[in-house]
Amino acid sequence: MRRPYSSRAALALWLAALLLATLTLALRGELVTDLQGFAPDPISADGVALDPGAGPAGRMLLLAIEGGDSRERAAASDALVAALKEAPEVAGIQNGRLDPDDPALDFLIEHRYLLSPRVDAEHFSEGRLREHLKDRRDDLASAVPELPRELIPRDPTAETRAVLERLAAGSGHATTGPEGVWVSPDRDRALLILRSAAEGMDLDAQAALIEHTRASFSEHADTGLRLQIAGPAVIAVESRATIRGEVTWITAGASLALAVLLLAVFRHPHPVWLAAVPLASGILIAAAVVTLVFGHLHGIALAFGITVLGIALDYPLHLFAHAQRAGGERPDGGDLSQIARELWPAIALGAGSTVLVFALMAMTGFSGMAQLGLFVLTGVAVAAVTTRWILPLLIPTRLQREGLPPLRLPLPAGLARPPAITRWGVALLALAAMVVVANTAPFPWEDRLSALHPVPEEQVALDQQLRSALGLPDVRHALLITGASPEQVLRASEALTPGLESLREAGALGGFAHAADVLPSQAVQRERQAALPEPGLLRERLEAARARLGFRDGAFEPFLRDIETARQQERLTPETLPDGPLRHALNPLLQPRDGGAGWIAWVRLQGVHDAEALARWAAAAPLAATPGFDAVGVRHIDFFRASEDLVSGFRDEALQRLALGLVAVALLLLAATRAPGRSLRILTAVGTGLLLTLAALILLGIQLSLFHLIALLLITGLCLDYAVFFSRPLRDAAARLRNLRSVSVCALSTLVVFGLLSLSSLPVLQAIGLTVVLGVVFSFLAAALLAPEVIRRDTA
């Protein structure tokens, strides 16, 4: 049998579209996984991106080595530093050991008078010098000198120590063990801090780095030692891997179960694989379209989109369910193309309504939701069109001619002719559900992003343990300072110090560190230089101060030389700082703004006990009274809040769009069917299905997350489909029965897939699975019971 010209054209078009989509994805496909791309506008404060992983803490990996004895652990710690410090993906790795030969240490000593917070005019008075020289004289005789004896000629006032202490305070306060490396308080573990070059939420890069770190460790460390890695990136990478693993096996299991179900129902192999064709075409083309429109495809939009596209599986099932031969004869409706043409109004109405809902979502400014909307609407449209025009052509000619065997699908008789009382039952249930939903206050929304991640408890515990052992700053709170130049934000950091100090004294926070601790502003450096006495004066004071202490003449010439050098010294700027501990400490705290003029500085906070007091203080413009800071912004940033705002923003927007969408769907139904009664039935069924699902979730005591919402979107689409089919004005009983069977097959297959999902141990998958299962049951019942009355005359 030669296919007609139009069929060949349709096939060619379809194949060309698939090819183009594949090419688009192969050439331009970019899967983005950071949250930033999913946000309405980038989550930001004053234009500074606030990805939960982008704060100063997000790039940090905390490493712990355990097992063996303390020496072995220290050796492994040193070996790991040596192996990783030059790696391009590592911005820095520290284990607490100060390298005595590090040129950066010399740089620090050379610039100590610019960096030391103690330098002021009083600092080099004769009286103070005398006190310092007495201490140094004791150091010369002592078994336990306060300052290393070799530094005494250069640095009798111990400025080096002050600078090192200041630097160490900013980067945490870990315990150093007897072997000279950081250890946990119980000394059973050696600790290291690794900072990645990549963004904290660049999960592929983080996963590679974690892998590389483990490989280096097993290469260099003795057997018997174990490496533990913690940090926000580890948690994110692990939860992603867990989700992937579980999704993989559940998908495989669900596909298998679905195949078995379809095989059992249709009693023929072809419908099993053909059912996947519209769905697969939809996913492929939708992914390509989103990529073309947005320039990339967000991983979350893809995952959610594929979930919601589950509706697309229904279209081919409707087709097959209607294509069975009745009692060994050819189906009444003729060949499959004929059946597809007959079903098209119903499929088009259901798909069209779904497309409308998601078109409204696609038009939001919320980039992630716009992607999801476009993905689903494209996918649904493609799947519907594929079912209508392509699928009949793919079915082998013999099967076309003979039709499919009768469905093996026993259905309770009550479903075909529901007793009137059940309708009242549904109405009552819907009313009760409305009461439940309306009376639930506060609504149990779950906005914490962490609640969505399947984070293993022990991983969180390890993170907290290591974080507190290393004295690292709070991952949640920070202050953000924005200004025009590095000098301005550094001066602002200095000006904020007294305020922060009083917050600390009031117990609102445990401690703080800012960029000016590492690199003082030019103004402060200039003040310090001005405070250094000129050579003649200093020599005079020094001579007087060292009297009768037994120091040799000229013992402090190196000190006099160093002070004179410091007076003339070029002041330090962020740009001229060499690589080394100073730069490592400064970089995370002081950065030029992304893609724009201006600079930002972070204030790290430790042990925030009273976040509200902190926020109040920051909101009250603590710099307003100080002149010169008009254009400087100071903000308290709560990274968790930022991500919670993202989630709740997404949720509110999605709900709004859903409501708007249903109104639009009502208009569409009315216009398309020109039957107000049928439109009302469909809308009531959808409303009832959603309401019952929501009430059931609330009664089960479930906190509703983003994932429940995504599931509700899918249910909306499914319920639209069921209700459209159930409300078809069919006259003869056989057609009605076929119709019922068709919807039942769809509902059953969705139940199988999402039922398996609800068995998952992961909260995300469980949420989606359970919600869809509930939704399918309620939608099916609502749609079936709200179907028009059987017209007795025809069945008789």
Added chain:
Amino acid sequence: MLMAGLLLAPLAAPGDDTLGALLDALATERATTLAFEERRDDPMLEFPEIQSGSLAFEPPDTLVRKVDGPRGETVHIEGDTLTLERRGSSREIDLNEQPALATLTGLFRALLTGDRETLETDFEIDITGDMDAWTLELVPRDRALRRMVPELTLKGAGDELRELVTIEAGGHQSHMRFDPPQYTD
């Protein structure tokens, strides 16, 4: 038993193991006090500084170094805590935060308890002479400590420590001479 003895025999200390013999001789389970005189030659000072004092050990691990005179001080080390007393004020130091001090403390504890493993892990050891007149030259293995203290030399006869010379960076040098031990228990 016999087989086991034969197998173990080659592992036993060979006869010319002076370090083993020396550590056996120095190790003590008794409270011991050594009086000393220290001479510090220091490029920062007009004259060499001469001080006298005592070094005491109390099992299992307490060390007390006492120096008399106007610049006198007492260093008391017990466990991981070092207490420095000088002119009526005292300061506590956690040895875990001072790796260099911890290693030097470990050296004396190792000598007095015969802990050869610690000694050999922390220092390169060169031993010359015989048990009647031995010289032990120690070079710290840790780079940071070696920069501060490039070399320590101990001299003695039999189970008696007679001299300790400490060379420090920057030309600082200490020379301690010990009197024969006094047992205080």
